[in-house]
Amino acid sequence: MTQSSQDEGADPMKKPGKVAAMLSSAFVFLSTGCRSGAAEVVREPAHAGVFYPAGKAELAAILADVLAKAAVADATAGRVPKAVVVPHAGYQFSAATAAWAYKALAPGAKTMTRVILLAPSHYVGFMGALVNGRAYRTPLGVCHLDAEAVAKLKSLSFPQSDAPGAGTREHSDEVQVPFIQTALPNAKLVPLIIGELMPGDADTIARALSAIIDDHTVIVTSSDFTHYGDRFGYTPDVGPDAAAGIRKIDMGAAELIARGDADGFGRYIDRTGATICGRNPIAVLLAVFKANGWKADGKVLNYTTSGAETGDYANSVSYCAIALGDITVAAVAPAAGAAAAGAGDGSGAAATESSLTPAEGQKLVQLARHVLERFVRDRVTEFPDTELAKFGLTDATKGRFGVFVTLRERSDLRGCIGHIIPRLPLYRGVIENAMNAAARDPRFRPVEPGELSAISIEISVMSPLIRVGSLDEIKVGRDGLVLVCGPNSGVFLPQVPGEQGWDKTMYLEQLGRKAGLDTDAYRRKETELHRFTAQIFEENP
Numbered sequence: 428m429t430q431s432s433q434d435e436g437a438d439p440m441k442k443p444g445k446v447a448a449m450l451s452s453a454f455v456f457l458s459t460g461c462r463s464g465a466a467e468v469v470r471e472p473a474h475a476g477v478f479y480p481a482g483k484a485e486l487a488a489i490l491a492d493v494l495a496k497a498a499v500a501d502a503t504a505g506r507v508p509k510a511v512v513v514p515h516a517g518y519q520f521s522a523a524t525a526a527w528a529y530k531a532l533a534p535g536a537k538t539m540t541r542v543i544l545l546a547p548s549h550y551v552g553f554m555g556a557l558v559n560g561r562a563y564r565t566p567l568g569v570c571h572l573d574a575e576a577v578a579k580l581k582s583l584s585f586p587q588s589d590a591p592g593a594g595t596r597e598h599s600d601e602v603q604v605p606f607i608q609t610a611l612p613n614a615k616l617v618p619l620i621i622g623e624l625m626p627g628d629a630d631t632i633a634r635a636l637s638a639i640i641d642d643h644t645v646i647v648t649s650s651d652f653t654h655y656g657d658r659f660g661y662t663p664d665v666g667p668d669a670a671a672g673i674r675k676i677d678m679g680a681a682e683l684i685a686r687g688d689a690d691g692f693g694r695y696i697d698r699t700g701a702t703i704c705g706r707n708p709i710a711v712l713l714a715v716f717k718a719n720g721w722k723a724d725g726k727v728l729n730y731t732t733s734g735a736e737t738g739d740y741a742n743s744v745s746y747c748a749i750a751l752g753d754i755t756v757a758a759v760a761p762a763a764g765a766a767a768a769g770a771g772d773g774s775g776a777a778a779t780e781s782s783l784t785p786a787e788g789q790k791l792v793q794l795a796r797h798v799l800e801r802f803v804r805d806r807v808t809e810f811p812d813t814e815l816a817k818f819g820l821t822d823a824t825k826g827r828f829g830v831f832v833t834l835r836e837r838s839d840l841r842g843c844i845g846h847i848i849p850r851l852p853l854y855r856g857v858i859e860n861a862m863n864a865a866a867r868d869p870r871f872r873p874v875e876p877g878e879l880s881a882i883s884i885e886i887s888v889m890s891p892l893i894r895v896g897s898l899d900e901i902k903v904g905r906d907g908l909v910l911v912c913g914p915n916s917g918v919f920l921p922q923v924p925g926e927q928g929w930d931k932t933m934y935l936e937q938l939g940r941k942a943g944l945d946t947d948a949y950r951r952k953e954t955e956l957h958r959f960t961a962q963i964f965e966e967n968p
Contacts, residue, residue, distance in 0.1 A: 467913075469569055470561035474598045479518045479605060483566040489518060490609045493526035494533070497729070507535035509721065509752030510646035510712055512684060512705075513606075515546070515599040520733050521651070521746040525603075527729035528748040529610040532645060535754070539611050539645050541573050543636060544618040545708035546600035546649040551593040553622040555586030556632050556711075559594040563604045563616065570604050573615035576639045578916040580617060582909070583635040584844045584863050586628050593620050599649040599705070607647065614645075621708045627808060629689075629707070631859075633714035638848040640715070642754055648712045650705020652677045655734075656742030661702045669740035673732060676701055677745045681730070684749055687723025689713035716751065725751040783823050783888060788964030791857050794818050795832055795884045796966065798861040804876050810858055818854075825852045829889035829959070831920060832860040834874065836881050842868040845887070847909060847918055857886060887920050887961040895956035898949075903931050906958040910938045912951060917942030921961050 475481040480489060511528035514521035532539065548557075558581050562572045581587070600618055607614060617639065621632075640646075653676050655661055655669075665672025680701055683692040692713060696706050703709070716723055727749050734743030783791075794815065801807040830853055831845025842864035846856055861884070865874040874882065892909060895901060901908065907921040917938050924934040939948030948954055 468561045470563050470595055472565055474601050478598050478602050486566045493522045494530055497526040497530035506753045507532050508750035509754055512648045512749040514651050514746035515602045515649045524729045524731050524746040524748050529606045531750045533610045539614050541644040542607055542614045542616055543646045544600055546620055547705045547708055548593050548620050548622050550596045551590050553588045553590035555588045557588050557590055557593050557620040559618040565605045567605055567608045570608050571615045573617050574913050576617050578911045580639055582847050582916045585631045585635040603647055603649055624707050629710040629714040632711050633718045636715055637718050648708050650709055652703050652745035652747045654702040654744050658742040659702055681727050681747050685725030687716045689717050721752050723751045725749055787821055787823055790818050791886050792884055792964050792966050795857050795861040798858050802862045803874050820854050824854045828853050830856040831887040832864045833885040834864050835883050842871050844868050884966040886964045890960045892957040892959050895958050908938055909957040910942050912948055912954040915942045915944055
């Protein structure tokens with residue numbers, strides 16, 4: 428392994444303003460972008476022999492050694508962290524520190540079946556998040572993808588990118604995989620490469636991730652800490668004791684992370700300019716804790732620097748292992764193939780169908796109109812409950828249901844985005860998707876103020892998903908459909924086939940195309956179909 432694997436070099440990400448033009452392609456609507464057959468797509472190792480050993484025996488020996496030496500007193504039987512922050516440099520520099528985080532996860536070896544891996548992009552600049560639809564091969568073998576969870580995640584509305592090369596060149600994700608294979612051998616991966624984020628993006632990504640998180644899921648967030656020295660363009664005054672000065676910068680950030688203080692961490696980065704390469708993945712992690720109301724109760728497990736290893740602090744990179752939250756390890760692992768977040772059999776957070784009255788539906792439409800006007804005219808994105816009190820929202824409008832907001836301009840589609848999985852109170856889902864439909868449907872340019880008077884709004888409140896056992900169950904005009912095949916998925920609302928004049932066969936064929944597959948996709952044995960109904964509320968019916 429070479430000295431260059433001490434760190435990732437100067438961060439190639441440009442300032443947000445330089446890549447803002449990518450934003451128009453950073454959002455997706457309802458379907459996944461990667462074609463896939465039945466076979467799993469495997470990402471070949473790009474950094475074996477550089478960041479970590481290319482030989483299986485040597486790699487296994489190093490992992491066994493560092494894990495044995497990691498003295499994690501809090502890794503008691505029966506509990507594991509919900510999330511860890513882990514360094515990603517060459518193993519000779521950072522593996523000993525990383526091992527402390529994975530040692531803390533080790534008690535979940537039998538029961539943790541999903542790892543959400545959040546990693547920064549060092550080689551390709553893009554906006555939003557790349558959901559990597561590939562398994563990872565390492566010298567230890569293939570670490571498989573959680574294809575079902577990936578497909579569900581890709582079907583949700585958040586800033587996604589398919590930046591070429593980002594999913595195959597990155598080292599910050601790859602170096603974590605051998606540790607995951609060793610510490611959590613039953614886990615499958617949901618890997619995300621995080622690019623630049625616009626304000627609010629971390630919260631949006633976090634809400635989507637929350638839809639696939641259960642008590643058998645842990646989050647691994649990959650980040651090195653301060654990159655100090657001329658090589659990195661970061662030379663704050665660290666005083667006469669460089670090691671102590673650098674540590675002070677690092678611990679200021681680490682303590683905020685351990686407290687789960689998302690806003691404080693963001694302000695700290697802005698104030699200090701701290702060169703934490705995984706600052707955006709960490710922002711997403713903290714937003715997940717905030718979105719779910721989890722108590723972080725974090726702890727810094729281990730800390731070191733490359734300067735301590737080499738004796739040269741002129742150019743030094745810091746490595747920190749942090750554990751946040753905890754999960755009580757279940758006595759047995761969930762059944763193989765269990766649906767993420769209860770989706771697919773109707774057993775998730777929304778166990779009943781919506782039964783909104785027409786008046787309640789119109790309240791939601793009026794709310795969507797208010798949000799649309801304020802967002803398009805004044806770029807308002809925050810709507811506190813005090814502002815919403817005038818809409819007389821009822822308990823029913825605060826339940827959790829999947830919801831889509833459709834915009835039409837003189838009967839022509841102008842935007843449609845929604846949540847398949849219920850993850851927000853209904854009225855909050857309406858607010859979010861009214862803005863998304865106006866500005867983030869990649870098929871259309873953003874809505875402009877001059878168009879508002881010509882736009883009408885339609886809201887579709889979804890029932891829970893029901894797995895389709897036979898095509899005879901599907902009733903055109905009643906059922907919306909979700910198709911999931913490997914990492915690909917697509918969805919149509921119940922009203923779509925009627926609007927398009929499709930019979931059942933055409934409906935199913937077009938759904939396969941929507942998922943980025945062929946028209947026979949619904950016939951494949953590995954394909955899952957789910958149906959749902961919807962209450963539909965139109966503006967000024």
